[in-house]
Amino acid sequence: MTASPALPLPPGSTLGILGGGQLGRMLAQAASRLGFDVVILDPEENSPAGRVAARQIVGAYDDRWALKRLAEACHVVTYEFENVPADTVAELTALGCEVAPGAAALAAAQDRVVEKTFLAEIGVPTVAFAPVDDEESLLAAVARIGAPSLLKTRREGYDGKGQAWIQRPADAVAAFEKIGRQPAILEAPADFGRELSVIAARGRNGEIVCYPLSDNHHEGGVLRRTIAPAKAAPAERDQAEAIAAKILTALDYVGVIGVELFELAGGKLLVNEFAPRVHNTGHWTQDGCEVDQFEQHIRAVAGWPLGPTAALARVEMTNLLGPEVDAWKKLAAEPETRIHLYGKGEARPGRKMGHVNRLRPLEG
Amino acid sequence: MTASPALPLPPGSTLGILGGGQLGRMLAQAASRLGFDVVILDPEENSPAGRVAARQIVGAYDDRWALKRLAEACHVVTYEFENVPADTVAELTALGCEVAPGAAALAAAQDRVVEKTFLAEIGVPTVAFAPVDDEESLLAAVARIGAPSLLKTRREGYDGKGQAWIQRPADAVAAFEKIGRQPAILEAPADFGRELSVIAARGRNGEIVCYPLSDNHHEGGVLRRTIAPAKAAPAERDQAEAIAAKILTALDYVGVIGVELFELAGGKLLVNEFAPRVHNTGHWTQDGCEVDQFEQHIRAVAGWPLGPTAALARVEMTNLLGPEVDAWKKLAAEPETRIHLYGKGEARPGRKMGHVNRLRPLEG
Structure with missing residues (x-):
């Protein structure tokens, strides 16, 4: 609506969400709790987010007419997925609409070689990696990694x-x-004990906050369960927070970020x-914090001060994949279980239909 | 949509809200967090609730065409205000749509004489009262009260x-x-120390839960601040819970109820x-409980089991009336303050624009 929206955005302003x-x-x-109106852009009519927003614009993410309507409606635009086309951000920016997090964060997150190169440049450890563009670079990469x-x-x-293991050079x-045969990255395996993550946020003024670490369990490449706060030594939390801060600062980031970590023997962390x-x-x-990651993200993109991140309870989060959501009746009867369902119609196998947070008191 | 919706209502069902x-x-x-779709009926276009719901039907509460569309869309209908016309409930019921809480609760809550007569009949104490229809009954009432x-x-x-004090019989x-000169009730003043309230809920199966007591402070007849859990002896909480249970059971109630109480010297409670x-x-x-009153109400009307009601923190809730909402920037910077804004446009004096919950640890 304007080249530089007045920040912090006052309640009553409209936020756009891509996705x-x-x-x-x-x-x-979360945005509506803070008094914002929300407009969703999504190609699918009647989307899960559209049904809790003031309005949905139905259109592709590269549909210039849809983007024009979004920019006219909104003061700031954010997104729910990292594969927002760079042209979409450029188009919205040209229309005078600010997009947060910005283009640098998207560029780094959309390409695994750019991402790991960026991390190496700012001194954040990752597994060894090499770019692969063709058979020649593939063989060179295998020789090196x-x-x-x-x-x-x-x-x-x-x-x-989009992944394949190479067990032997052959x-x-x-x-x-x-x-x-797509452009690829070859990565050394990480000899990790646990998969952790740190959810962090950076505000417009550069302030950074981090939530306690999450201990994550995947099945078949899909997140199944998170336990948080993860048991971790203070030095390990410091390490994770320093990594998050480096990334956020280098990208001049605004909003919430999720950083996936491999924990090696001895507690050293690599960024996945x-x-x-x-x-x-x-x-x-x-259900475990006073201000959750969703409100935190809205606070950041709206230019509000960030909120507290301390854990009030120990939480086990479990994704409800596909027909697992049919257990809602049993879950609703569990006193320690908070239910979050996404309003998706068809419970296709593996589809994320909802999640539950099971709460226990924090151990002393 | 059907004369008797299958209960508990599965996620994906649509709930109607009058108001x-x-x-x-x-x-x-709250309903959308549990995976329900929501349709709002309100005469005002673009209402605060309509902007976070799947759909709003714009129409008067006695508009038969609007009610027909609501009944066609919804499995169960509930409401946000107690002055829903009895004919509206009858019409929705005739259209095969269940309304919860039901007609008995509305009838009792809409007429102060019916309400206090009902309370007296079930043995719940109130101030002395007498009905006033004309000058003759007015003078008889003053003679008695x-x-x-x-x-x-x-x-x-x-x-x-709609209230006036009678300081002297003259x-x-x-x-x-x-x-x-409207039909009225004359009430003896309550010589109370505190105004408390108990928020309770009754499920479809008759189960009843109560939240800890609220200690309420009014200014100019409008709620200004609530502190909860209120400091109260266990016997006083028992008394409040017994009152709530009597009311809920007698009305065969489904949903959340708010019962306002006067605390007399010695801890005896009257229902206001x-x-x-x-x-x-x-x-x-x-912000003080795992399951708030809004989710609790949705759980009850949807036929789900009720959730826990224990307090996790001591909360001071303050209403933001009219231009007080302009302090949002200052409030957003207070780490202990959770902000809830209603998306209302014009901050007319006295209008409820939002509220804040300030959290402190529970005392031991």
């Missing part, structure tokens, strides 16, 4: 998709074949990847 | 409106004049009035 899935839905709910190693497409791909071309958005491993904050 | 103000808004937010006493319209009137006719809905003195539960 109408569950993250957009929970962001919209060794095997077993993991070949991933540079772009897209999540929840274990498997390299078959693995490249399997991921469709980061997502420039609210994160599934931060859903525990909805 | 699009802040209570409807917070009910809609004495003065000072408080003359209130039987219907409507809230936040101190003032009686002037007071009757002041409230427009009850509201068959979520209640301003229960807003503290949003």
Whole structure:
């Protein structure tokens, strides 16, 4: 609506969200609690987020007419997924609408080679990696990284998709074949004990806050369960917070970020990847913290001061995948279980339909 | 949609809410967290609740066409205000749509004489009262109740409106004049120390839960501040819970109720009035309890098991009236303050624009 919206955005302002899935839905709910109106842009009519927002614009993310309508309606735009096209951000920016987190964060998060190169440049440790563009660079990468190693497409791909293991050097071309000979990254395996994550936020004024660490359990490449606060030594929490702060500062970031970590023997942390958005491993904050990651993100993009991040309870968050959501009746009867459902119609196998947070008192 | 909806209502079902103000808004937010779709009926377009719901039907509460559309869309209908016309409930019921809480609760809550007569019949103490229909019954009432006493319209009137004090018997006719010679009730003053309230809920299966007591402070007849859990002896909490249980059971009630209490010297409680809905003195539960009054109400009307009601923190809830909402920037910077804004446009003096919950640890 204006080239530089007056910040902090007053209640009554309108926030745009690119993406109408569950993250957009929970962001919209948080924004409305703070008195904001929300407009969702999503190609699918009647999206989960659209049904809790003031309005949904139905359109593709590169639909210039839809973007024009969004920019006219909104003071600031954010998003629920990291694959927002760079052109979309450029278009919205040209229309005078600010997008947060910004283009630098998206560029780094959308390409695994750019991401790991960026992390290396700012001194954040990752596994060893090498870019793969063709068979020649593939063989050079395998020679350098060794095997077993993991070949991933540079772009897209999540929840274990677009990946192939190279068990022996001789498997390299078959693995490249399997991921469709797309531009890729070859990564050394991390010899990790646990997968942790840190959900952090950076405000417009550069202030940074971090939630306690999450201890994450995946099955078949999909997050199944998070326990938070994770048991971790203070030095390990400091390490994670320093990593998050480096990333956020280097990207001049505004909003919540989810940083996935590998914990090596001895407590050293490597960054697996980061997502420039609210994160599934931060859903525990909805019932475990005074200000959850969704409100925190809205506060940041709206230029409000950030809120407290201390844990009030120990939470076990479990995703409800596909038909698991049919257990709602049993879950509703558990006194320690808080239910969050996304309003999705069809419970296809593996689809994230909701999650539950089971609460226990914090141990002393 | 059907004469007897299958209960418990599964996620994905649609709930109707009569009234699009802040209570409807917070009910809609709670319903959407549990995976329900919400349709709001409100005469005012673009209402606070309509902007966080899947849909709003714009129409009067007695508009038969609007009610038909609501009944077609919804499995169960609830409401945010106690002055729902009896004909509206009858019409929705005739259309095969269940309304909860039911007609008995509304009838009792809409007429102060019916309400107090009902309470007396079930053995719940109130101040002495007498009905006033004309000057003759007015003088008889004053002769019985004495003065000072408080003359209130039987219907409507809230936040101190529709009331006049009779300081001396000679003032009686002037007071009757002041409230427009409407059918009225004359009430003896309660010599109370504190105004407390109990927020309770009754499920479809008759189970009853109560939140800890609220200690309420009014200014100019409008709720200004609630502190909860109120400091109270266990026997006093038992007394309040027994009162709530009697009311809920006698009305075969489904949903959340707010029961306003006067605390006399020695701890005896009188009922001032009850509201068959979520209640301003229960807003503290949003940040002080695992399941707040809004989710509790949705659980009850949807036939779900009720949730826990224990307090996790001591909360001071303060209403933001009219231009007080302009302090949002200062409030947003207070770490102990959770902000809830209603998305209302014009901050007219006295209008409820939002509230804040300030959290402190529970004392041991």
